[in-house]
Amino acid sequence: MDLTTVREVCDARRSPRWQAGDAWLAGGTYLFSEPQPLLRRLLDLERMGWEALRVTSGGLEIAATCTVTQLHAFVPPGRMAWPAAVALFGPCCRAFSSSFKVWNTATLGGNICLALPAAPLIALTAALEGECVLLAQDGGVRRMPVARFVTGAGRTALAEGELLRSVLLPARALRRRAAVRRASLRPQGRSAALLVATVDPGDGTWRVTVTGSTTRPVVVSFDRPPAAQALREALEQAVDPVGWVDDVHGHPAWRRHMTLLLAEELRTELADEERV
Ligand SMILES: Cc1cc2nc3c(=O)[nH]c(=O)nc-3n(C[C@H](O)[C@H](O)[C@H](O)COP(=O)(O)OP(=O)(O)OC[C@H]3O[C@@H](n4cnc5c(N)ncnc54)[C@H](O)[C@@H]3O)c2cc1C
Numbered sequence: 001m002d003l004t005t006v007r008e009v010c011d012a013r014r015s016p017r018w019q020a021g022d023a024w025l026a027g028g029t030y031l032f033s034e035p036q037p038l039l040r041r042l043l044d045l046e047r048m049g050w051e052a053l054r055v056t057s058g059g060l061e062i063a064a065t066c067t068v069t070q071l072h073a074f075v076p077p078g079r080m081a082w083p084a085a086v087a088l089f090g091p092c093c094r095a096f097s098s099s100f101k102v103w104n105t106a107t108l109g110g111n112i113c114l115a116l117p118a119a120p121l122i123a124l125t126a127a128l129e130g131e132c133v134l135l136a137q138d139g140g141v142r143r144m145p146v147a148r149f150v151t152g153a154g155r156t157a158l159a160e161g162e163l164l165r166s167v168l169l170p171a172r173a174l175r176r177r178a179a180v181r182r183a184s185l186r187p188q189g190r191s192a193a194l195l196v197a198t199v200d201p202g203d204g205t206w207r208v209t210v211t212g213s214t215t216r217p218v219v220v221s222f223d224r225p226p227a228a229q230a231l232r233e234a235l236e237q238a239v240d241p242v243g244w245v246d247d248v249h250g251h252p253a254w255r256r257h258m259t260l261l262l263a264e265e266l267r268t269e270l271a272d273e274e275r276v
Contacts, residue, residue: 064109
């Protein structure tokens with residue numbers, strides 16, 4: 001799609017001063033997919049040169065410019081060391097309702113900042129206790145959990161001109177056992193519910209992250225693996241104030257039903273693995 005109001009595309013490495021009508025350009029899979037009448041200038045992140053995936057002593061740093069393809073190809077340093085990465089990276093990337101063309105271009109940063117309820121990389125990084133690293137126009141840096149950064153459908157905590165630099169996944173979250181479930185109206189359709197549950201094999205702490213069916217990520221945690229009734233009640237209580245998504249990809253009542261069903265499947269899957 002031609003963006004007829006855009007007058008200039010700047011290389012973001014030159015740190016152009018932020019102006020009204022500016023937008024960061026990452027993969028452009030959303031920006032070029034529909035009219036953007038308010039945009040005048042695009043600040044292109046393509047040549048920032050940020051390492052896509054960096055294993056650190058604290059965990060994994062994923063650059064905002066990391067593409068879905070790069071994330072999908074990531075091989076953890078030890079398959080046994082980071083079971084959550086093995087269990088989740090592939091299915092969450094494949095939850096993108098799109099072609100290889102989009103996979104090769106769409107970025108982590110674009111997916112999180114666009115903040116669609118069906119954003120699979122929000123599900124992944126919120127479930128793995130990811131922290132956004134945000135760069136302000138005045139050079140300030142702040143950090144915020146992904147689960148809090150996304151504040152609603154299409155809404156985030158980004159300030160004017162702020163840039164998402166990377167997401168940090170702590171090693172302790174990557175060491176948890178994890179499982180994922182997804183529902184959509186059609187096999188290749190947009191996720192109507194995307195849930196990830198993780199459990200710490202050491203202390204038994206258990207958490208489920210709900211996305212897709214809710215307007216923003218909902219995280220429910222327990223000190224130990226919950227009973228079915230406790231999980232159901234906690235989810236209903238946590239989601240009510242946030243709300244169930246109502247759009248062409250699924251009726252809210254169906255999304256609620258699928259969320260509770262998938263959460264129960266996750267609970268039994270992680271409990272069964274424990275017994276093996
Ligand atoms: C066929 C098709 C299928 C799709 N399927 C899905 C799907 O299943 N789920 C889904 O969630 N989305 C989907 N999308 C929407 C979109 O492609 C993805 O959300 C994608 O991840 C956006 O990433 P991008 O790098 O292309 O972002 P862009 O289009 O470049 O940018 C998206 C938004 O984020 C801002 N932005 C980008 N990077 C940063 C940054 N680092 N810091 C601050 N702001 C930033 C931009 O200014 C813009 O507002 C689909 C799109 C298409 C065309």
